[in-house]
Amino acid sequence: MNIIHATGIDGARHAQGITVVIDVLRAFTVSAYALHGGARECRLVRTVAEARALAASTPGSVICAEEEGLPVEGIPISNSPTKIRELDLRGRVLIQRSSAGTQAVAAVEAGDIFAASLVVARATVQACLLRNPETLTLVASADDPEDHVCAAYMEALIRGERPELNRLLQPLRETDRYRTVAGGSWPGFPPTDLGLSLQADVFDFSMPVTRHEGYLALTASF
Numbered sequence: 001m002n003i004i005h006a007t008g009i010d011g012a013r014h015a016q017g018i019t020v021v022i023d024v025l026r027a028f029t030v031s032a033y034a035l036h037g038g039a040r041e042c043r044l045v046r047t048v049a050e051a052r053a054l055a056a057s058t059p060g061s062v063i064c065a066e067e068e069g070l071p072v073e074g075i076p077i078s079n080s081p082t083k084i085r086e087l088d089l090r091g092r093v094l095i096q097r098s099s100a101g102t103q104a105v106a107a108v109e110a111g112d113i114f115a116a117s118l119v120v121a122r123a124t125v126q127a128c129l130l131r132n133p134e135t136l137t138l139v140a141s142a143d144d145p146e147d148h149v150c151a152a153y154m155e156a157l158i159r160g161e162r163p164e165l166n167r168l169l170q171p172l173r174e175t176d177r178y179r180t181v182a183g184g185s186w187p188g189f190p191p192t193d194l195g196l197s198l199q200a201d202v203f204d205f206s207m208p209v210t211r212h213e214g215y216l217a218l219t220a221s222f
Contacts, residue, residue: 003155004137005148008100012107017135018128020114020154021209023101024146026079026189028117028207028218029197030064031096033081035220036203038090042218044102044115044209048072051097054215058093065097071188078188081196095215104141105209105216113209115218118150118165119202125157127206127221145172146198153200165200172198 006015022028031042043058045051048065055061064077064084071078077087079098096102105115112131116124128136138154140147149168156163172178184191205220 001133001158002135003158004135005151005155006137006139007143008139008141009104009107011137012104012139012141013109015108015111015137015139017137018112018114018131018133019108019137019139020116020124020128021101021105021108021139021141022116022147022150023098023104023141024117024150025144025197026081026193027096027098027101027141028115029081029119029193030079030084031094031115031207031218032117032119032203033084033196034064034089034094035205035207035218037085037087038092039094040091042094042096042207043212043215044096044105044218045215046097046103046106048075048097050214051075051095054095058095060091061093061095062087062089063095063097066099066188068099069186069189080188080190080193082190082192085196100142102216104139108139115207115209116150116154118146118153118198118200119196120206121150121154122157122201123204124206125154127208129158144177145169145175169198
């Protein structure tokens with residue numbers, strides 16, 4: 001299998017074969033916890049305006065949004081798996097807008113797409129391998145250590161290796177960004193989000209993407 005590593009919207013736009021778009025902190029960790037908590041699906045959009053409009057036409061939906069990593073006025077859930085776990089999402093739809101993950105997924109132009117994060121890494125690898133692709137593109141939705149770590153972790157699984165996640169994550173833990181979040185001073189980003197996001201293989205489902213008019217949808221596939 002030819003494995004390509006790419007980054008950001010441009011990388012997603014030029015992806016080949018099956019595409020896995022990775023957002024560890026935090027959009028696709030949020031998606032995984034939402035689906036595990038009973039959400040019917042997660043609908044991804046590019047803008048907050050699109051999120052509000054889609055919510056208005058989707059009974060019982062919940063919006064989860066951030067802009068530049070910060071909370072959006074009037075939207076209480078700001079891309080936080082901690083907050084998502086506190087909600088009863090059984091049978092409901094989560095509408096997501098993020099600055100990296102939802103943008104990168106929307107940029108993929110063709111082929112099968114999966115959204116992924118560390119918590120569904122192994123299940124996503126297994127889903128991809130079942131399709132026996134010639135080429136797999138792993139897209140870090142942002143040029144951040146955790147997304148690259150998840151891509152490296154997934155490639156190691158594909159190669160039959162046993163990656164040491166703690167070692168791979170050490171560069172992230174040395175960043176000012178990580179220390180700011182861990183210290184509790186990032187608005188809308190509780191420190192508990194780190195623990196929830198930086199565990200591997202918590203859930204046994206992948207999150208395939210389907211295209212719809214006005215949004216992309218994620219569901220849990222076992």
